[in-house]
Amino acid sequence: xxxxxxxxxxxxxxxxxxxxxxxxxxxxxxxxxxxxxxxxxxxxxxxxxxxxxxxxxxxxxxxxxxxxxxxxxxxxxxxxxxxxxxxxxxxxxxxxxxxxxxxxxxxxxxxxxxxxxxxxxxxxxxxxxxxxxxxxxxxxxxxxxxxxxxxxxxxxxxxxxxxxxxxxxxxxxxxxxxxxxxxxxxxx
Amino acid sequence: xxxxxxxxxxxxxxxxxxxxxxxxxxxxxxxxxxxxxxxxxxxxxxxxxxxxxxxxxxxxxxxxxxxxxxxxxxxxxxxxxxxxxxxxxxxxxxxxxxxxxxxxxxxxxxxxxxxxxxxxxxxxxxxxxxxxxxxxxxxxxxxxxxxxxxxxxxxxxxxxxxxxxxxxxxxxxxxxxxxxxxxx
Numbered sequence: 001x002x003x004x005x006x007x008x009x010x011x012x013x014x015x016x017x018x019x020x021x022x023x024x025x026x027x028x029x030x031x032x033x034x035x036x037x038x039x040x041x042x043x044x045x046x047x048x049x050x051x052x053x054x055x056x057x058x059x060x061x062x063x064x065x066x067x068x069x070x071x072x073x074x075x076x077x078x079x080x081x082x083x084x085x086x087x088x089x090x091x092x093x094x095x096x097x098x099x100x101x102x103x104x105x106x107x108x109x110x111x112x113x114x115x116x117x118x119x120x121x122x123x124x125x126x127x128x129x130x131x132x133x134x135x136x137x138x139x140x141x142x143x144x145x146x147x148x149x150x151x152x153x154x155x156x157x158x159x160x161x162x163x164x165x166x167x168x169x170x171x172x173x174x175x176x177x178x179x180x181x182x183x184x185x186x187x188x
Numbered sequence: 189x190x191x192x193x194x195x196x197x198x199x200x201x202x203x204x205x206x207x208x209x210x211x212x213x214x215x216x217x218x219x220x221x222x223x224x225x226x227x228x229x230x231x232x233x234x235x236x237x238x239x240x241x242x243x244x245x246x247x248x249x250x251x252x253x254x255x256x257x258x259x260x261x262x263x264x265x266x267x268x269x270x271x272x273x274x275x276x277x278x279x280x281x282x283x284x285x286x287x288x289x290x291x292x293x294x295x296x297x298x299x300x301x302x303x304x305x306x307x308x309x310x311x312x313x314x315x316x317x318x319x320x321x322x323x324x325x326x327x328x329x330x331x332x333x334x335x336x337x338x339x340x341x342x343x344x345x346x347x348x349x350x351x352x353x354x355x356x357x358x359x360x361x362x363x364x365x366x367x368x369x370x371x372x
Contacts, residue, residue, distance in 0.1 A: 004255075007265035014218050015269030021210055022222065022270065022331075023277025028195075028285075029203035032278050034294040039372035041353075041360035047200045052334055052349075054204025055211070059339030062212035076221040078327040078337055080344040085333075088326025089351025095318030096352065097359035098311060100294060102330035103323060104224040106316070107271055111278030114291040119309040123316020128225075128232035130317065131324040135249035138325065152341040164341050176201075 023108045032109040034100030034116075041097050046179055057172050060165050068162075075152070082146030099123075196285040211336060220266055221340075223332030225323040227271040229253050234263045296371040300364055 006012065029051050030036045039045030066073050096102055099120045101109055106124070109117035131138075154161040192198075207222075214220045233250040236243060244250040245257045255261035282288045293308045301307055323329040326348045328337060334352070337345025360368070 004260040005263050007262040011266050012264060012269045015220075015266035016273040018210065018214055018218070018220075018222070018266075019270030019273030020277040020280075022207065023274035023279075024281040025198075025203050025206045025210070025277075026274070027278040027281035028198040029200055030197050032282075033289065034291065035296065035372045038294075038296055038360055038364075038368075041356040042364060042368050042372060043357070044369045044372055050200035051204040051207065052330075052338070054201050055207040055335050056338040058205045058208025059211045059335065060341065062208065063215050063339060066212070066216060071216065073215050074219055075340050076215075076336065077340050077342045078333065078344045080342070080347070081327070082347065085326045085344045085347040086351050088322045088324070089348040090322070090355040092319055092322030092326060092329070092348070093352035093355030093357075094359040095315045095322055096330075097356045097363065099315035099319055100297075100312075101319075102224075102334075103228060103320065104271075104274060104329065104331045107224065107274045108278035109289075111275035112282040113279075113288045116292055116294070116305075116308050116312045119312040120316040120319075123313035123318075124225075124228045124320040125232045125235070126313075127317035127320035128228040128324065129236060131321050132229060132232065132236075132244075132247055132249040135247070139248070142325065148343060151343050153343060153346070154341055156343055161341055 022104070023111060026105055026108045027112055031105050032101075032112045032114070034109075034114070037100050037102075037105065038097060046183070050176060050179075053172050053176065057165075057169055060161075060168065064161050064165060077150040077152055080146075080148040080151050081143045082148065084143045084145070087142065193281075193284045194286075196287045207335060208339070211339060218266065221332065221336035222270075223267055223328060223336060224271055224274075225320060225329040225332060226253060227268050228320050229324065230263050230265075230268055296364060296368055299371045300368070 026032050030047055031051060036045055036047050040048040063073060099106065101117060101120055103124055106117045106120045110121060152161065153164050211222050214222055230253055233244050233254045244254060253261065254263065292305045293303055297308055301311070326333060327344060328348065333345040333348040338349060
């Protein structure tokens with residue numbers, strides 16, 4: 001167990017730096033707070049949506065931009081096992097509304113000092129163990145249903161990814177501008 | 189520069205753009221995508237492994253992430269270090285702006301379920317189990333699916349993301365209703 005416990009130091013260092021910056025950003029964004037996360041689900045506070053949508057748009061332009069420019073950048077797409085993705089998302093969302101955090105923000109919330117986030121993270125460790133123990137049962141019954149492989153919308157349709165990115169960008173700018181106006185009117 | 193770091197909240201668009209740029213760096217320089225929930229599997233496996241290594245070396249899910257007896261994979265790797273350092277990053281961010289939050293029971297929860305910290309801890313613990321179970325069933329969490337998968341235009345991630353939001357909204361309204369809006 002403990003012979004190969006650590007990856008090489010360079011890998012660990014890079015992960016650590018990434019985590020530090022990610023945690024810093026999450027806290028400055030306010031999403032390490034229960035109120036902000038549950039406020040999103042109660043449609044009162046749209047911080048989560050604004051951060052995620054901006055991250056996805058900026059990220060996609062950069063990653064696909066570098067690939068289009070010919071840089072050798074691998075994608076890391078997760079398997080589309082439709083039943084598992086949908087059911088997992090539903091279970092995750094229900095749990096997140098009660099917990100008030102997702103895994104990353106719960107860990108970051110511990111850093112900010114929130115005590116109840118510690119109980120949530122302990123629950124996550126137990127949940128990971130329970131999932132691993134039930135995996136043999138789940139694998140054939142759920143994860144094999146609607147398995148399309150590791151596909152993107154570009155793969156699935158045959159269109160260039162830039163059509164989707166352009167669509168996302170336009171929808172994002174219009175949607176977020178409308179949201180800001182609506183928030184401004186509701187406050188006054 | 190220092191005054192920016194001391195500011196309590198940044199614009200959500202600046203934070204989102206920062207996370208987007210951070211993912212350019214992880215993809216381009218580290219050949220990795222931001223993610224968190226797999227680390228919970230590695231950590232749980234390491235703890236179970238302390239009790240019985242043979243057990244985790246025969247479980248197909250742990251084998252995926254921690255390897256077999258003959259070919260073990262590291263527990264403390266890139267993402268594990270990321271998750272550990274999330275704590276320090278958020279600590280420094282809140283410390284710089286003097287906005288450390290020593291919350292035990294959030295106001296909204298108190299309004300709905302009472303002030304007991306043990307009720308809240310129990311609720312958070314059980315919800316933590318549910319959250320990670322859902323994440324592993326779907327193949328990722330808000331970071332791995334929501335952000336990393338979303339930006340790659342992954343079919344799996346967009347399905348996860350939409351289902352997450354739908355279930356989150358329904359659950360929050362069932363639990364707290366319209367009155368909850370006044371407590372967040």
